[in-house]
Amino acid sequence: METLAKTAMLLAAILLSFTAQCFHSVACSEIDMVSTVVSVYDGDTFTLATGDKVRLADINAPEMGETSSIEARDYLSSLVRQKTVYLDIDDMNRTDKYGRLVCVVYVDYNSTHYLNVNKALIDGGYAEIKDYPNEFDPRSFVLYLPKAIADHPGAASPLPEPVFVVTVAALVIGLLAAFLRRR
Ligand SMILES: [Ca+2]
């Protein structure tokens, strides 16, 4: 009986951590705002048609005046200027200390995928990873994000539905409680 209870407890713990990961991955690929970019300041900052300034999350491009700063700015400009951008805004702080929206930025890549601009700057060697405290983990960035996942989190997710995982976890915990009561 004790072994069974231990097994059930272990199962419940695994399922709960898996559930947390599901919610995390869903939260990490949401589109919070759609706008157009009117100007690009440097390799990690631009201005939207709404007047809001955006700072790309968890990356660092050279400041203007530093080596390669023009190349980084021009590359970011080629990806976003006068284009529609899909912004995943940081749910933890929303803006940085300068009032800029902290975002993972997506642009249309093709009919099925967005391009992750933050990741494109890293992969192109124009910016480096700087993992600030926010909702994002730059190590989990993928270059091409399926639109189905970003627009309808969970619907086309390769992960099991969070509701299903929660139900199974609740069942396991219920069983565990029943075992403990009978001891
Ligand atoms: Ca967000």
Ligand SMILES: [Ca+2]
């Ligand atoms: Ca981070």
